[in-house]
Amino acid sequence: MCSKKPGITAEITITGGLMSLYKSKGVVLKTQKLGESDRIITILTGNCGKVNAVAKGIRKTKSKFGSRLEPFTHVDLVLYKGRNLDIITQAEIIGSFSEIRDSFDRITYGSAMLDLVNKISVEGERDTALYNLLLKSLKVVSQTKKNFRLLLIAFDIKLMAVSGYMPKLEQCVICGKKSGIKMRFSFEQGGIVCEGCYSLDKNSIVITSAAVEMLLRLMRLPLNDVVDLDIIALLEDELHLLMRDYVTYYIQARLKSRECLSQLI
């Protein structure tokens, strides 16, 4: 539900009650069956945060929605406020990102992005940075042919940053000592810890200085440029496992789409 009601366009009478219509642009994150012919569509919108809304009759062959409300699609919507869930009355495609559905790699890594955004976004809470990051990432995924895993690592670290979970990487998170050669990474403390401090978190893991540097670089580098990076496989493996565990620690859940990525190593 969008609490601030931005962009209310009209009030119409439906089955005897006054209903508010509103417009929103968003990316479809997920769909679930509802009853015989409907679906609940989860959308990350630009103005209302995450929205769960019903698309009535969408599973009928002659549905007016066609394939406009499939995951990855960037859509322009008209919705009205229902008692529990909002109802989608119109959907126009802004960008289908159809290239993502045409490739196994793109759909695998793109789904891992959608799942994490779904997990981290909040209903009714506008998050422009998250919305822009998702749109930009899907655009890059839809156009690239390589470096999918590094792209996901870069996406994850950027997403952690816009969500306020950016790990502290420039100095020991406990004593402030500059990062050196023998550093460990503490999930609990949210960053790197030096040799002197790591006894405060025995669960911290070894991290190479190359991994610390690369994470800082991925944080700053536009996603378009990440695609062209050439890094050694061992370093990419280290970053993949680190970010997988870091994300899992912060969202307190394992995502199915991420489990299958680890089996691909």
Ligand SMILES: [Zn+2]
């Ligand atoms: Zn320290």
